[in-house]
Amino acid sequence: MKHKEISLIAENDTIIALAGNPNTGKSTLFNMLTGLRQHTGNWPGKTVFQAKGSFIYKGKKYVLVDLPGTYSLLASSVEEKIARDFICFGRPDATVVVLDATCLERNLNLALQVMEISERIIVCINLIDEARRKHLDVDTGKLSETLGMPVVATAARNGEGLAELLKVISEVVAGNCRPKPKTVRYSPEIEKAVAKLKPKIKNLLGDQVNPRWIALRLLEGDTSIEPYIKKIMKNKVRKAKLREVLA
Numbered sequence: 001m002k003h004k005e006i007s008l009i010a011e012n013d014t015i016i017a018l019a020g021n022p023n024t025g026k027s028t029l030f031n032m033l034t035g036l037r038q039h040t041g042n043w044p045g046k047t048v049f050q051a052k053g054s055f056i057y058k059g060k061k062y063v064l065v066d067l068p069g070t071y072s073l074l075a076s077s078v079e080e081k082i083a084r085d086f087i088c089f090g091r092p093d094a095t096v097v098v099l100d101a102t103c104l105e106r107n108l109n110l111a112l113q114v115m116e117i118s119e120r121i122i123v124c125i126n127l128i129d130e131a132r133r134k135h136l137d138v139d140t141g142k143l144s145e146t147l148g149m150p151v152v153a154t155a156a157r158n159g160e161g162l163a164e165l166l167k168v169i170s171e172v173v174a175g176n177c178r179p180k181p182k183t184v185r186y187s188p189e190i191e192k193a194v195a196k197l198k199p200k201i202k203n204l205l206g207d208q209v210n211p212r213w214i215a216l217r218l219l220e221g222d223t224s225i226e227p228y229i230k231k232i233m234k235n236k237v238r239k240a241k242l243r244e245v246l247a
Helices: 026-034 078-089 104-117 128-133 140-147 162-174 188-205 211-220 223-246
Strands: 015-020 038-042 049-057 060-066 094-100 121-126 151-153
Touching: 015 026, 015 078, 015 104, 026 049, 026 060, 026 121, 026 162, 049 162, 060 162, 078 104, 078 223, 094 104, 094 162, 104 121, 104 211, 121 140, 121 162, 140 151, 151 162, 188 211, 188 223, 211 223
Parallel strands: 015 060, 015 094, 094 121, 121 151
Antiparallel strands: 038 049, 049 060
């Protein structure tokens, strides 16, 4: 089921989440892709700005959701919680993580966190023109191989790389390109605890969420995900009862 905290999103819309650190050119990329086809407001119950728009690629409509700029998904701020919850529980068809080509080391932290939540990820290395001016060479092929997901270099303000980005988005959504994000490994103690929790979480929640990510958050003592877990479990019980009635 699609995220219901974005106004005017239909159940069958193809949803692309746009995530990234502040000042990566994420909003410029959003504007270049959606043009005048935008809707703005606030996230329900929040004072945080919400923007969504749409674009057409090869006859197919895509809804692009511009998530709040954030440095992490640890939910220590309202912006982080909105971005994290949408990527995890909103279940977008793909997530584009926008990074600044001039400071990849700092920006990659967010990409690694998104990798723990979802497999349908595309890394967009934006501001590649600024990187060239600073004589920085970004090997997108090597980075793609290292991360296990498609990487596209862009300079959104002048349109460079946008055609390639659209192509990759469509391929990921269609299943023709299947990212396989590398798993971030932790200490043996943490991995042992995760291994014990994963099958129990999968049994309770099914395929609605990434069980490894949920296990890590529970081990961290993150209580902010509990309402979503309870909601998934209630829906699961409701569906089971409905099947019994229809049987």
